[in-house]
Amino acid sequence: MIEANRHADYGKALRAIDREMLGPEAAARVTQMLELLPIHRATPLRALADVAKTLGVQSVYIKDESHRLGLGSFKALGGAYAVVCLVLEEVGRLLKRNVAPSELLDPEIRSLVAQMTVGCATDGNHGRSVAAGANLVGCKASIFVHDNVNRERVDAIARFGAKLIHVPGNYDDAVAEAERVCRLEGWTIVSDTSWPGYERIPRLVMQGYTAMVTEALTQLPKPPTHVFLQAGVGGFAASVAANICLTLGTARPKFIIVEPDRAACLFESNRVGKPIKIEASEPTVMAMLECYEPSLLAWGVLSRVADAYMTLRDEDAIAAMNQLARPRDSSAAIIAGESGGAGLAGLIAVMRDANARTMLDLNATSRVLLFNTEGATAPEVYRKLTNLDPAEMTSMADPI
Numbered sequence: 001m002i003e004a005n006r007h008a009d010y011g012k013a014l015r016a017i018d019r020e021m022l023g024p025e026a027a028a029r030v031t032q033m034l035e036l037l038p039i040h041r042a043t044p045l046r047a048l049a050d051v052a053k054t055l056g057v058q059s060v061y062i063k064d065e066s067h068r069l070g071l072g073s074f075k076a077l078g079g080a081y082a083v084v085c086l087v088l089e090e091v092g093r094l095l096k097r098n099v100a101p102s103e104l105l106d107p108e109i110r111s112l113v114a115q116m117t118v119g120c121a122t123d124g125n126h127g128r129s130v131a132a133g134a135n136l137v138g139c140k141a142s143i144f145v146h147d148n149v150n151r152e153r154v155d156a157i158a159r160f161g162a163k164l165i166h167v168p169g170n171y172d173d174a175v176a177e178a179e180r181v182c183r184l185e186g187w188t189i190v191s192d193t194s195w196p197g198y199e200r201i202p203r204l205v206m207q208g209y210t211a212m213v214t215e216a217l218t219q220l221p222k223p224p225t226h227v228f229l230q231a232g233v234g235g236f237a238a239s240v241a242a243n244i245c246l247t248l249g250t251a252r253p254k255f256i257i258v259e260p261d262r263a264a265c266l267f268e269s270n271r272v273g274k275p276i277k278i279e280a281s282e283p284t285v286m287a288m289l290e291c292y293e294p295s296l297l298a299w300g301v302l303s304r305v306a307d308a309y310m311t312l313r314d315e316d317a318i319a320a321m322n323q324l325a326r327p328r329d330s331s332a333a334i335i336a337g338e339s340g341g342a343g344l345a346g347l348i349a350v351m352r353d354a355n356a357r358t359m360l361d362l363n364a365t366s367r368v369l370l371f372n373t374e375g376a377t378a379p380e381v382y383r384k385l386t387n388l389d390p391a392e393m394t395s396m397a398d399p400i
């Protein structure tokens with residue numbers, strides 16, 4: 001299913017705070033901070049020439065985030081970056097001066113940082129990023145995981161020394177519990193979703209993602225005409241769309257927001273014209289996109305710049321994972337986790353539907369940009385869905 005953006009704000013300029021926080025200048029500051037990390041490298045942008053030819057568009061490129069900072073998803077950029085920013089702010093407040101990121105190695109500063117605790121709810125990837133950020137700077141982390149977070153993803157968080165707190169229910173239940181406990185304990189909540197009165201930190205998380213967008217725009221031979229963006233609470237899609245709009249201005253592409261049909265909170269919010277919480281239903285295979293309430297902050301961006309919202313069946317997401325894993329031409333395989341290939345699945349679904357193609361002006365002149373937002377962040381699940389071993393595939397693919 002696909003529907004055009006019908007919100008009254010559609011086409012309006014982004015809010016001043018989003019322009020300031022999500023534009024190219026902000027992205028450059030994030031990149032500067034990333035460059036302090038020896039492990040940082042731009043992720044590859046790969047051409048899907050065979051896919052473009054089969055679908056009848058001029059080009060398809062996919063920004064491959066499957067190895068970002070060794071954490072397996074683009075989320076590595078958001079939570080960890082926000083933790084570093086918040087710790088710098090807090091130490092600066094205690095010492096009554098600006099503290100540079102390089103000072104985080106200073107033992108005196110580290111002893112102050114060691115007193116701090118950050119917390120968040122997660123489907124898996126955001127918690128891993130927050131835990132990695134806390135581990136890097138030396139503060140404590142408490143990560144709230146719900147019933148549907150797969151064991152492998154929980155273990156990956158625990159490896160960073162974070163405390164894991166189990167919450168019965170789904171992602172939205174974990175968000176509510178994380179908020180309650182962090183407030184009670186005086187911990188800093190580093191959420192990737194926002195709610196009334198809590199926007200500054202999620203905006204920092206989204207700011208972290210913008211470094212990836214600048215990389216993609218620099219790597220592309222020509223700017224895209226269409227971008228398919230998978231969404232959970234919408235933070236990823238909003239960050240990418242805002243940064244591209246602020247970089248390309250009126251030459252901006254069309255943005256199509258892709259959600260699982262079992263957790264389409266942005267799609268439904270667009271239908272009613274305001275952000276709504278939808279009923280939780282059966283879990284979707286796209287576990288990272290299983291969110292039932294949009295981030296308010298993301299909604300503020302997407303209601304202005306998203307061109308269309310679409311839903312996706314689980315089987316289409318699995319087919320896209322397999323297609324990326326087994327390219328029909330000689331290009332290297334791309335390891336896309338359950339939520340990673342959703343953008344490609346969205347493009348394929350639209351190209352099969354003549355009305356959707358016309359609505360979006362997708363034709364032989366279109367240049368499509370996609371994001372593989374995660375690799376095999378749950379290797380067992382990946383093996384089950386593709387019959388391939390991601391460990392063996394990593395050695396086959398080009399090094400990053």
Ligand SMILES: Cc1ncc(COP(=O)(O)O)c(C=O)c1O
Pocket residue numbers: 073074075123125126192230231232233234235236237288289291339340373374
């Ligand atoms: C791999 C992956 N893709 C996409 C998303 C969607 O991001 P958001 O919840 O900001 O919409 C997530 C969120 O966790 C993710 O982990």
